[in-house]
Amino acid sequence: xxxxxxxxxxxxxxxxxxxxxxxxxxxxxxxxxxxxxxxxxxxxxxxxxxxxxxxxxxxxxxxxxxxxxxxxxxxxxxxxxxxxxxxxxxxxxxxxxxxxxxxxxxxxxxxxxxxxxxxxxxxxxxxxxxxxxxxxxxxxxxxxxxxxxxxxxxxxxxxxxxxxxxxxxxxxxxxxxxxxxxxxxxxxxxxxxxxxxxxxxxxxxxxxxxxxxxxxxxxxxxxxxxxxxxxxxxxxxxxxxxxxxxxxxxxxxxxxxxxxxxxxxxxxxxxxxxx
Amino acid sequence: xxxxxxxxxxxxxxxxxxxxxxxxxxxxxxxxxxxxxxxxxxxxxxxxxxxxxxxxxxxxxxxxxxxxxxxxxxxxxxxxxxxxxxxxxxxxxxxxxxxxxxxxxxxxxxxxxxxxxxxxxxxxxxxxxxxxxxxxxxxxxxxxxxxxxxxxxxxxxxxxxxxxxxxxxxxxxxxxxxxxxxxxxxxxxxxxxxxxxxxxxxxxxxxxxxxxxxxxxxxxxxxxxxxxxxxxxxxxxxxxxxxxxxxxxxxxxxxxxxxxxxxxxxxxxxxxxxxxxxxxxxxxxxxxxxxxxx
Amino acid sequence: xxxxxxxxxxxxxxxxxxxxxxxxxxxxxxxxxxxxxxxxxxxxxxxxxxxxxxxxxxxxxxxxxxxxxxxxxxxxxxxxxxxxxxxxxxxxxxxxxxxxxxxxxxxxxxxxxxxxxxxxxxxxxxxxxxxxxxxxxxxxxxxxxxxxxxxxxxxxxxxxxxxxxxxxxxxxxxxxxxxxxxxxxxxxxxxxxxxxxxxxxxxxxxxxxxxxxxxxxxx
Numbered sequence: 025x026x027x028x029x030x031x032x033x034x035x036x037x038x039x040x041x042x043x044x045x046x047x048x049x050x051x052x053x054x055x056x057x058x059x060x061x062x063x064x065x066x067x068x069x070x071x072x073x074x075x076x077x078x079x080x081x082x083x084x085x086x087x088x089x090x091x092x093x094x095x096x097x098x099x100x101x102x103x104x105x106x107x108x109x110x111x112x113x114x115x116x117x118x119x120x121x122x123x124x125x126x127x128x129x130x131x132x133x134x135x136x137x138x139x140x141x142x143x144x145x146x147x148x149x150x151x152x153x154x155x156x157x158x159x160x161x162x163x164x165x166x167x168x169x170x171x172x173x174x175x176x177x178x179x180x181x182x183x184x185x186x187x188x189x190x191x192x193x194x195x196x197x198x199x200x201x202x203x204x205x206x207x208x209x210x211x212x213x214x215x216x217x218x219x220x221x222x223x224x225x226x227x228x229x230x231x232x233x234x235x236x237x238x239x240x241x242x243x244x245x246x247x248x249x250x251x252x253x254x255x256x257x258x259x260x261x262x263x264x265x266x267x268x269x270x271x272x273x274x275x276x277x278x279x280x281x282x283x284x285x286x287x288x289x290x291x292x293x294x295x296x297x298x299x
Numbered sequence: 300x301x302x303x304x305x306x307x308x309x310x311x312x313x314x315x316x317x318x319x320x321x322x323x324x325x326x327x328x329x330x331x332x333x334x335x336x337x338x339x340x341x342x343x344x345x346x347x348x349x350x351x352x353x354x355x356x357x358x359x360x361x362x363x364x365x366x367x368x369x370x371x372x373x374x375x376x377x378x379x380x381x382x383x384x385x386x387x388x389x390x391x392x393x394x395x396x397x398x399x400x401x402x403x404x405x406x407x408x409x410x411x412x413x414x415x416x417x418x419x420x421x422x423x424x425x426x427x428x429x430x431x432x433x434x435x436x437x438x439x440x441x442x443x444x445x446x447x448x449x450x451x452x453x454x455x456x457x458x459x460x461x462x463x464x465x466x467x468x469x470x471x472x473x474x475x476x477x478x479x480x481x482x483x484x485x486x487x488x489x490x491x492x493x494x495x496x497x498x499x500x501x502x503x504x505x506x507x508x509x510x511x512x513x514x515x516x517x518x519x520x521x522x523x524x525x526x527x528x529x530x531x532x533x534x535x536x537x538x539x540x541x542x543x544x545x546x547x548x549x550x551x552x553x554x555x556x557x558x559x560x561x562x563x564x565x566x567x568x569x570x571x572x573x574x575x576x577x578x579x580x581x582x583x584x585x586x587x588x589x590x591x592x593x
Numbered sequence: 594x595x596x597x598x599x600x601x602x603x604x605x606x607x608x609x610x611x612x613x614x615x616x617x618x619x620x621x622x623x624x625x626x627x628x629x630x631x632x633x634x635x636x637x638x639x640x641x642x643x644x645x646x647x648x649x650x651x652x653x654x655x656x657x658x659x660x661x662x663x664x665x666x667x668x669x670x671x672x673x674x675x676x677x678x679x680x681x682x683x684x685x686x687x688x689x690x691x692x693x694x695x696x697x698x699x700x701x702x703x704x705x706x707x708x709x710x711x712x713x714x715x716x717x718x719x720x721x722x723x724x725x726x727x728x729x730x731x732x733x734x735x736x737x738x739x740x741x742x743x744x745x746x747x748x749x750x751x752x753x754x755x756x757x758x759x760x761x762x763x764x765x766x767x768x769x770x771x772x773x774x775x776x777x778x779x780x781x782x783x784x785x786x787x788x789x790x791x792x793x794x795x796x797x798x799x800x801x802x803x804x805x806x807x808x809x810x811x812x
Binding site for chain 2: 098100102103105128129131132135136138140142143144145146155156159160205208209212
Binding site: 254255258280282283284285290291294295296297 | 596598663664665666667668669670795796797
């Protein structure tokens with residue numbers, strides 16, 4: 025559970041997580057997730073319930089384990105030999121780490137957008153967006169065309185690129201490339217969207233567009249976003265979790281966490297006393 | 300102070316530019332000189348008959364033709380490629396994508412050592428393994444020897460090209476829920492395409508000019524291709540043979556053959572590269588984004 | 594580690610403490626002038642004007658900080674409450690001035706004093722002192738006392754006012770009515786102030802009824 029750091033009389037309550045939000049369904053639930061890199065315990069016993077159709081922000085200083093934790097949620101650690109994950113990650117009551125299920129099939133339920141835009145360099149915009157779908161066997165051009173249009177519209181990029189879909193994706197600007205990556209992640213129709221500092225490599229206008237996109241997407245998706253930008257977390261997220269050195273220190277509704285954090289460490293971090 | 304020695308630094312800059320330029324000239328000059336000599340020495344020998352007929356008896360006054368030799372070179376390069384490229388590329392893929400295990404470390408070491416083998420030794424290997432076993436010289440043996448030369452070059456070039464593809468591309472593919480072999484085949488390899496092609500071209504140029512292994516395997520012949528089980532001629536062999544004969548017309552034929560060989564290799568290079576640049580341009584990609592190698 | 598926002602926070606705290614001191618002095622002088630007939634009108638007016646000037650300064654400063662630093666958590670609550678508290682200070686100054694004006698307008702009212710007024714006046718002076726100290730130390734326990742005192746003044750206000758209708762001395766009745774009114778208003782703002790201080794410390798907008806009733810029942 026969350027650890028309590030040096031409490032003072034006025035604000036010392038232990039912040040429990042998971043919090044229970046009445047009448048809301050949880051899309052993704054993690055239970056006692058631990059991640060080891062070799063012998064080093066990078067993520068310590070994290071249990072969170074992510075509600076559906078909402079945005080949850082994960083904040084914390086560099087190296088606190090946010091990215092490591094995020095990557096558990098779609099089994100990206102399978103790519104790393106030295107990483108070992110314990111615990112459960114459940115989407116709609118199916119544990120992704122259960123031995124009996126096919127991880128690749130279920131990984132398609134979780135889309136991921138990375139910090140640095142990474143469109144496939146040899147492919148056009150069109151090919152990039154449908155990559156996840158086409159390379160999984162869908163060939164029908166009509167269906168693919170539809171998917172491209174829908175995904176690019178959801179990513180707020182359709183109007184800018186609709187006349188030139190055959191253009192190589194890497195010729196777009198940074199913000200546009202990132203939205204191509206978002207469209208590509210959405211094209212496989214995931215149920216959860218993971219975003220690792222999606223706007224940190226972008227200029228302010230592009231950042232604004234990404235935030236607008238996220239705000240729209242939350243009507244349909246459960247979105248989990250890592251951000252270093254406190255104000256972005258306030259603007260965009262409904263719930264926020266603060267992590268420090270692998271622990272989950274506090275997890276609450278965003279507004280409450282940022283106006284009245286219960287844990288002193290959280291208060292110090294969000295006010296910029298360290299990190 | 301920084302300002303006072305600006306003049307000095309500009310002077311040093313100019314001197315260094317001059318030195319570098321001189322080195323480039325020094326490096327290119329022999330190359331151009333060789334091409335010029337070849338042209339000068341061999342252009343005279345070129346004629347339709349020269350290029351398409353069998354050599355026939357020596358001593359007639361006209362340069363012996365190199366028809367079979369040209370044919371042989373093309374066949375041997377083709378056959379070696381069919382043997383060497385797939386194995387080389389697949390080894391490269393294995394080393395790059397599935398490497399890290401003890402087994403792949405051994406493979407890599409083995410490949411590196413192989414690359415340094417003198418080609419004549421590989422010729423001897425092919426001689427022992429195929430020629431002696433079958434009892435006669437054959438094209439198979441030659442193709443086998445040359446593919447041994449090609450394989451490590453292609454494997455290493457492929458591995459390096461694949462390693463140059465950023466890890467983030469693989470992550471993106473994996474995050475889309477694609478299986479590893481699809482990510483490798485449909486996403487990573489196309490991105491490494493240019494480097495792989497370059498590796499293949501390098502190996503083709505290398506074996507196009509190999510002589511020693513061919514001596515012991517295809518032996519050489521005065522006739523056109525007579526079946527994969529028989530000896531065959533090739534340009535390097537023919538050039539060597541010509542150079543040993545005392546007749547003037549043989550020497551002239553040698554120059555001509557050498558010129559043809561260089562032009563053939565050049566043509567393969569330029570052709571393959573042009574095909575890729577041309578294709579990329581028509582896809583709308585600007586040369587700015589060209590990847591490794593090309 | 595000094596953050597960008599820290600110098601501005603220091604400036605805010607200085608302004609607020611100056612305002613607090615001035616408000617205390619102001620209200621004390623005004624009440625005493627009424628009860629003891631001293632002529633403190635000039636000084637009170639001076640103080641009141643200065644408090645208002647500082648109030649505008651505080652407003653500018655807080656909005657400036659919001660614009661520049663986008664504060665969160667403790668900083669945010671402090672800045673947000675500062676607007677309410679500085680407004681309360683400016684009101685104290687204003688009502689203090691109004692009290693001195695009663696004497697000024699009505700002339701000599703030395704025969705109008707009575708015990709209940711004394712008590713009310715004393716309570717108000719305590720309230721203001723409690724409020725200012727509570728803010729300076731960010732101590733919410735005083736909030737409960739302030740609420741009690743305000744309740745007392747409220748009660749007195751409601752009791753005395755109807756009785757004044759039957760008073761034979763019109764001048765004194767009117768003077769007392771006005772004074773009670775101003776004291777009651779000062780009390781209200783003191784309570785708003787204590788709510789704001791409570792928000793800074795606890796993040797909640799009002800001390801709970803339980804806290805109040807449990808405190809009262811203890812005494």
